[in-house]
Amino acid sequence: MTSTNSRRTTLYVYVGLIVLGIxxxxxxxxxxxxxxxxxxxxxxxxxxxxxxxxxLSFGHVxxxxxxxxxxxxxxxxxxxxxxxxxxxxxxxGTILAAVVGVFAIRRAGIYFAMITFSLVEVxxxxxxxxxxxxxxxxxxxxxxxxxxxxxxxxxxxxxxFFVFAVFVLAFLMIVxxxxxxxxxALRSMKENESRAISLGYSPPRLKFQAFVLSGFLAALxxxxxVMVYEFASLSDVHWMTNGQVILMTLLxxxxxxxxxxxxxxVVVFIEDYMSFLGQSVTIVTGAIxxxxxxxxxxxxxxxxxxxxxxxxxxxxxxxxxMSTATARPFATAWHSQRGCSxxxxxxxxx
Amino acid sequence: MEVFGVPLNLLLGQMMLGLxxxxxxxxxxxxxxxxxxxxxxVNFAHGTMYMMGAFFTWxxxxxxxxxxxxxxxxxxxxxxxxxxxxxxxVVRKLYALHHVYGLLLTFGLxxxxxxxxxxxxxxxxxxxxxxxxxxxxxxLKFMYIPTYRLWVLFASVVVCFGTWFVVERTRxxxxxxxxxxxxxxxSTFGINVPRMITLTxxxxxxxxxxxxxxxAPIFPVxxxxxxxxxxxxxxxxxxxxxxxxxxxxxxxxxxGLLEGLTKAYYPEAAHISIFIVMMIVLLLSRSDVIxx
Numbered sequence: 283m284t285s286t287n288s289r290r291t292t293l294y295v296y297v298g299l300i301v302l303g304i305x306x307x308x309x310x311x312x313x314x315x316x317x318x319x320x321x322x323x324x325x326x327x328x329x330x331x332x333x334x335x336x337x338l339s340f341g342h343v344x345x346x347x348x349x350x351x352x353x354x355x356x357x358x359x360x361x362x363x364x365x366x367x368x369x370x371x372x373x374x375g376t377i378l379a380a381v382v383g384v385f386a387i388r389r390a391g392i393y394f395a396m397i398t399f400s401l402v403e404v405x406x407x408x409x410x411x412x413x414x415x416x417x418x419x420x421x422x423x424x425x426x427x428x429x430x431x432x433x434x435x436x437x438x439x440x441x442x443f444f445v446f447a448v449f450v451l452a453f454l455m456i457v458x459x460x461x462x463x464x465x466x467a468l469r470s471m472k473e474n475e476s477r478a479i480s481l482g483y484s485p486p487r488l489k490f491q492a493f494v495l496s497g498f499l500a501a502l503x504x505x506x507x508v509m510v511y512e513f514a515s516l517s518d519v520h521w522m523t524n525g526q527v528i529l530m531t532l533l534x535x536x537x538x539x540x541x542x543x544x545x546x547x548v549v550v551f552i553e554d555y556m557s558f559l560g561q562s563v564t565i566v567t568g569a570i571x572x573x574x575x576x577x578x579x580x581x582x583x584x585x586x587x588x589x590x591x592x593x594x595x596x597x598x599x600x601x602x603x604m605s606t607a608t609a610r611p612f613a614t615a616w617h618s619q620r621g622c623s624x625x626x627x628x629x630x631x632x
Numbered sequence: 633m634e635v636f637g638v639p640l641n642l643l644l645g646q647m648m649l650g651l652x653x654x655x656x657x658x659x660x661x662x663x664x665x666x667x668x669x670x671x672x673x674v675n676f677a678h679g680t681m682y683m684m685g686a687f688f689t690w691x692x693x694x695x696x697x698x699x700x701x702x703x704x705x706x707x708x709x710x711x712x713x714x715x716x717x718x719x720x721x722v723v724r725k726l727y728a729l730h731h732v733y734g735l736l737l738t739f740g741l742x743x744x745x746x747x748x749x750x751x752x753x754x755x756x757x758x759x760x761x762x763x764x765x766x767x768x769x770x771x772l773k774f775m776y777i778p779t780y781r782l783w784v785l786f787a788s789v790v791v792c793f794g795t796w797f798v799v800e801r802t803r804x805x806x807x808x809x810x811x812x813x814x815x816x817x818x819s820t821f822g823i824n825v826p827r828m829i830t831l832t833x834x835x836x837x838x839x840x841x842x843x844x845x846x847x848a849p850i851f852p853v854x855x856x857x858x859x860x861x862x863x864x865x866x867x868x869x870x871x872x873x874x875x876x877x878x879x880x881x882x883x884x885x886x887x888g889l890l891e892g893l894t895k896a897y898y899p900e901a902a903h904i905s906i907f908i909v910m911m912i913v914l915l916l917s918r919s920d921v922i923x924x
Contacts, residue, residue, distance in 0.1 A: 332732075336732075338732045338735065338736070384915075385911050385914050385915065388914045388915070388917070389870070389914065391731055391732070392674050392731045392732065392735060392874075393870055395674075395732065395735055396674070396866040396867075396869065396870050397870055397910070397914065399863065399866055400863055400866050400867045400870065400907050400910060401907065402863075403863040403904070403907060404904050404907045404908075407903055407904050408904075411900070521863075525739060525743070528736065528739075529740075532736065559751070561747075561750055561755070562747045562748070562750050562751035563747070564743040564744070564746060564747035564750070565743070565744050565747035565748055565751065566747075567740075567743055567747075568739075568740040568741065568742070568743025568744035568745075568747060569740070569744055570740070571736060571737065571739060571740025571743065572722060572737055572740040572741065572744070574740075575726075575729075575733050575736055575737045575740065576722065576725045576737070579729075579733065
């Protein structure tokens with residue numbers, strides 16, 4: 283498979299998905315689709331950081347929740363228009379991401395994950411105490427309003443296409459970021475940090491920028507969430523929500539563009555199907571986590587090329603097939619190998 | 633007598649209670665530390681082991697009428713046994729992978745275990761009565777303290793420093809530390825390193841479960857009790873580092889003490905004081921340049 287060929291395939295997939303997105307609300311309940319877009323956007327934010335910069339954040343739900351509360355509050359209480367409310371929420375979420383980023387990126391690897399996890403507790407606690415969040419009751423009856431004074435978002439289809447448009451823009455933004463020199467620098471840092479430093483890159487700065495960008499996207503997802511659901515609650519700043527988003531990304535494929543979307547589709551449908559389990563649905567989500575990590579770390583999208591290659595192997599004479607290694611346009615090499623601190627000689631307790 | 637506007641009795645009382653909370657933090661972060669040292673896995677399910685310890689104690693009492701003292705041994709052993717099964721079936725598959733996968737896998741494990749307990753027992757807390765001889769209060773001259781809490785503090789200090797002594801000062805500990813540094817070399821001495829890893833994991837889990845048994849008479853026994861303590865233990869570990877046993881023991885006690893102090897002066901902030909300290913420590917310390 284040549285690179286132009288694979289590029290064309292990718293283009294066909296994207297165009298096909300956009301067409302699918304346009305006709306989908308006429309067949310599937312729009313609310314389900316909007317839920318998918320919101321959480322897929324959140325997943326893409328997480329994926330930008332984890333998949334491309336190697337930073338596992340358990341804390342993005344704070345930016346998501348902050349933006350949800352801020353947008354909801356400004357629209358409901360101050361009477362802002364939806365676009366201004368979203369702008370305000372995203373701005374606040376991004377600023378918070380910048381502040382948190384200063385602390386979080388000071389530790390790498392596993393410590394980074396634990397710090398972000400701990401910060402969720404602080405965010406959750408503040409959200410519970412602040413009067414404007416409504417505490418345990420949440421912020422309810424957020425009006426959707428009229429976008430740009432033209433589009434009446436109370437109509438389900440108008441809201442759907444608004445969310446869809448934002449999702450597509452966010453997706454293109456990710457593709458752009460990952461393909462840019464900045465994205466390449468991020469990936470080089472993930473693969474081999476020492477070499478990235480020796481090439482003149484500054485990992486702390488790269489990490490900080492990636493963190494803020496990713497926080498921005500998470501905040502955007504949060505603002506859209508409050509517009510879609512018309513409420514914000516404490517679960518929007520709970521680590522469990524973040525865990526779910528990690529699962530969606532992991533299941534779909536870490537470090538792939540379409541992974542978060544596919545993973546979200548699967549998880550949303552599983553949750554709907556398993557809703558009779560109530561809160562114990564975590565048994566199922568936890569089991570998927572375990573299966574994903576032991577069985578297929580590259581996720582559904584990441585494994586697709588090798589499945590495709592296997593099928594080709596079966597139907598096409600052996601000498602004409604390519605090896606599975608060259609057939610992974612989406613996957614990165616990282617998932618199957620250890621980081622630089624593997625169980626080498628003389629490894630000390632860290 | 634007052635200290636900065638807070639009655640001395642109240643201050644000492646809160647500090648004492650903080651120290652007792654700290655004994656749980658210390659036991660949990662110590663186990664987390666040992667497991668990380670040996671397995672290179674940050675065990676997200678550690679809080680669940682603590683929860684299971686408390687829950688088994690309650691179940692032993694509720695269904696079989698087995699009292700506190702036998703439970704103090706049976707419950708940690710049961711949890712350690714479960715940990716052995718978990719290690720052999722799933723955690724073992726992780727050793728060739730990057731750290732973050734260990735965290736994610738054990739996160740999934742925690743979800744499964746908590747989900748199972750939730751399905752059967754819902755989230756409401758259950759009370760477990762304090763054993764007969766530890767009821768009542770003890771006069772410490774400056775304050776009265778429930779005898780049971782004093783016992784918790786004593787037990788935790790003994791267990792923590794006992795563990796430290798075994799790891800740092802005995803032949804077994806020396807072998808363990810050697811296996812951490814050079815598993816390949818140690819196995820050439822005829823030592824079964826994989827079995828050692830399994831037992832280390834189960835020991836860490838048993839330690840958390842022992843904490844759970846000690847906690848059962850004080851805190852409501854609920855499937856969610858592990859989650860809340862886990863957040864704090866992570867902060868303790870970020871401050872004390874995963875590398876040193878003493879760091880995690882003292883870190884645990886010190887942060888419990890700090891929480892108690894905050895409770896005396898500004899109760900609203902007590903819950904997040906540990907996290908604020910974590911942020912200050914992060915700002916002041918040298919940042920990691922290379923990912924570990």
